[in-house]
Each structure stands twice: as C-alpha cells, then as structure tokens.
Amino acid sequence: MKTVSNAYFAAFYQSCLDLGADKAEMQALVPGGEQTLGSSNIRYPAACVVELLNKAESLLTNQAIGMKVGKNLRPSDFLDVGHAITFSKNLRQSIAINIRYQPLTQQFGRSSLRVQDGSAWLHWHISDEPEDCRQITESIIASHTQFGRWLIWEYDKAIQGVYFRHKKPSYAEEYEAFFGCPIYYEQDFDAMVFDEAALSQELPQANEKMLKEVCARLDIAMLKLDAEGALSHRLSQLVEIILPRGEFEINKVADYLGVSERSLRRRLDKEGTTYRKIIAETRQRLCERYMRREDMSLKQIANRLSYSEQSAFTRAFRTWNNLSPSKYAKSQGLNIPRDEPEPEVMEATS
Incomplete structure (x- = not known):
C-alpha cells in the first residue's frame, strides 16, 4: 500500500x-x-x-x-x-x-x-x-x-x-x-x-555539517520504512550506506541483517536477484548521484564506490551508459572536477 x-x-x-x-x-x-x-x-x-x-x-x-x-x-x-x-x-x-x-x-x-x-x-x-x-x-x-x-x-x-x-x-x-x-x-x-x-546557484542556508547529520538520520529512516519490503530493496539501501566505507563483503552484510550468508543468498535467489547484481545496481545509482554533486573527481568517485582500480570503475561505467565517465559527464552538462595529478617521485642518484 x-x-x-x-x-x-x-x-x-x-x-x-x-x-x-x-x-x-x-x-x-x-x-x-x-x-x-x-x-x-x-x-x-x-x-x-x-x-x-x-x-x-x-x-x-x-x-x-x-x-x-x-x-x-x-x-x-x-x-x-x-x-x-x-x-x-x-x-x-x-x-x-x-x-x-x-x-x-x-x-x-x-x-x-x-x-x-x-x-x-x-x-x-x-x-x-x-x-x-x-x-x-x-x-x-x-x-x-x-x-x-x-x-x-x-x-x-x-x-x-x-x-x-x-x-x-x-x-x-x-x-x-x-x-x-x-x-x-x-x-x-x-x-x-x-x-x-x-x-x-548556491543556497543561502547551506550547511554541510548539518546536512550530513540529517542525511544519516534519513538513511536509517529509509531502512525502517522498507523493513516490511522485499529483502533485495532493503539490502540495496544498506549497501548504499556501507559501500563508501568498503565494508560490503556479503558475510558482513548478512551480519548487519541478522541472517546467515547462506540464508541471504537463498532469499535473494527467490526474489530473482543476486548480491553481485545488487552491488552493481547500487554502485550505478551512487555514481549518478556523486557525479551530479559536481564536487568529486572521477578518481574520488571510484574510491567512494570501493573500486580498487580506476580502470575497473571505467569498465563498469561503460556497461551502464555505453560511454566513458568523462564523455557522459559532458553529455549531461556536468562539471566534474579534474583529478589532482600525483606528485612525481624523484629517484636519488648516487
């Protein structure tokens, strides 16, 4: 209802x-x-x-x-x-x-x-x-x-x-x-x-600290709202919270939900999905959100989505949008900050 x-x-x-x-x-x-x-x-x-x-x-x-x-x-x-x-x-x-x-x-x-x-x-x-x-x-x-x-x-x-x-x-x-x-x-x-x-356009009442605090409460409220819903939907909401922390191994997620890993996999199978698919869908959704914030570079987004390498992020992005992240951002009129160049390491000579 x-x-x-x-x-x-x-x-x-x-x-x-x-x-x-x-x-x-x-x-x-x-x-x-x-x-x-x-x-x-x-x-x-x-x-x-x-x-x-x-x-x-x-x-x-x-x-x-x-x-x-x-x-x-x-x-x-x-x-x-x-x-x-x-x-x-x-x-x-x-x-x-x-x-x-x-x-x-x-x-x-x-x-x-x-x-x-x-x-x-x-x-x-x-x-x-x-x-x-x-x-x-x-x-x-x-x-x-x-x-x-x-x-x-x-x-x-x-x-x-x-x-x-x-x-x-x-x-x-x-x-x-x-x-x-x-x-x-x-x-x-x-x-x-x-x-x-x-x-x-900047908003006159913007407050980043308060925004984080309020969104933390809202994330919990979303989980409670979905408590009676499909497990896959509840799980995607949970992954959305823990993914940026890199704590999305299925055994840890099962512990969060208070079920065994085997039970979690079985229940997802009944709903016609898998944990791997939920991770991919959640990453795609978060990626879109992060890009539209326009305050994170592509490297930062890849890290936030817990990709071990930038190339893995780029490959995944192409499967979602048939475009590279940079070309997609341009097509949407998004101003994504450039990645800071890594400092050169000078080798000592003897």
Whole structure:
C-alpha cells in the first residue's frame, strides 16, 4: 500500500483548512481522527490525501485546489527531508536529496532530473491516469516551483515551461499567473523546465555539517520504512550506506541483517536477484548521484564506490551508459572536477 508521512498529510489537511474548507468535513477524512496528526510513527494511506483534495474541491467549488495547496507547502512540512533540502549547497543537490528520500514523504510517484541543451527538466512520474491524479500532480509541480524560489530567495523567479498530461482545465489562467511561463497540456509527461544554470546557484542556508547529520538520520529512516519490503530493496539501501566505507563483503552484510550468508543468498535467489547484481545496481545509482554533486573527481568517485582500480570503475561505467565517465559527464552538462595529478617521485642518484 502506498503511504504518506504524517507531516505530509497534516500539511495538506491544514492547507485545505486555510483555504476555507469546513473543519468538520476535513476531520472526518483523517484516519483515526484528528488526534493522530502530529504522531511521527503513523503513516496514512496515500489515497487519503486524494480524498482530502476531492472533498476540499467540492466544498470550495475550487478546482485549482491542488495547485494552491502545493504553493503553500514549505520544506519545514517535510521534517528531516525538508531540513536536508534546506541545508543543501545548491539546487542540484537539493533536488537529488528530495528524489533520494521521496518515499519517506510520499509514495504517489517519483521525481527525476534530466539536463539537456542548457535546460533542466524536473519530471514527475505517477502511474495513475492523468485526470485521476490531476490535483496531486498540480500540487507536486507547484511545490517544486515554490521550493526552488524559496530556496534561492527569488520569489518571482521565472521558469521556462510546465508540461501536464491532463487536459487544459477551466482555471488555466491561475496556472499562468503562478508559473508565469508557457504551459502545455495533454503531453506525454508531467514536468517543469528551467534554466540549467539555476542548478549550480548556491543556497543561502547551506550547511554541510548539518546536512550530513540529517542525511544519516534519513538513511536509517529509509531502512525502517522498507523493513516490511522485499529483502533485495532493503539490502540495496544498506549497501548504499556501507559501500563508501568498503565494508560490503556479503558475510558482513548478512551480519548487519541478522541472517546467515547462506540464508541471504537463498532469499535473494527467490526474489530473482543476486548480491553481485545488487552491488552493481547500487554502485550505478551512487555514481549518478556523486557525479551530479559536481564536487568529486572521477578518481574520488571510484574510491567512494570501493573500486580498487580506476580502470575497473571505467569498465563498469561503460556497461551502464555505453560511454566513458568523462564523455557522459559532458553529455549531461556536468562539471566534474579534474583529478589532482600525483606528485612525481624523484629517484636519488648516487
């Protein structure tokens, strides 16, 4: 079952009230009653957010409710995920963090970032039919836009375009007033597009030390969230944490999970995968993340991924992307720092 965090649900609930929805009507849609709001241990079915928006729309005869709720969301509504976004060094890193920890906040769908021809495309992927998820999609795209403006302290920052899968609604002029850019309907995808240069803009509240502390808590929270999920998924999350430390031998990982190595291999086989495959997939995912940070050289990335030699890293990268790491970085517009040249060793002569 897809779920949302308590804080995420509460933010939608409060926003609907702020927009004028009847409190008694809204309270009736809170699973377990209003007293459950604020309990971090409780997650709500994602469908409950849709019910909230539908009810608010009918009560307020306001079909733009999704976008208006999205405009009201702030990073603080996302607790530690919001803190990590705020502490990021630039917009690129904040987007990567949101994508990484998105399941902690909501499980409607996932975001992804694509850079092409000087533009950054922030996509929203959701499997529901366009008209069925119109309000959720509006809230996500609106919150992405508002977050970006809030993070860089440019509240009227223009974007290049917005793309929606759903049909043009009767309240389209409200989109235009908020986004301030061309809007395209009945497209093959949902996305917002903006200037690639904004990705590298430094954020005024960046704090590397606090970011590391918050991300450490989020990594643990992700493991707990997946505790009831497939072992292979839990394992990939664990490997993601321990791989940079070089402690990814299968016997050590089995100890972390409290199972024998034999049992671990057998259970992975039942799920149609292997430990070797999980290592490769995790390395690929981490590599993409590290490259998009733009603060690590290729040699540093190879070391972080626990490759014993740079050549082994390059071979693996080619299998993932059919390009060398440097050519891939260029194709994506990534500015990867150059490796520092190793000092020459002068041999003494007698």
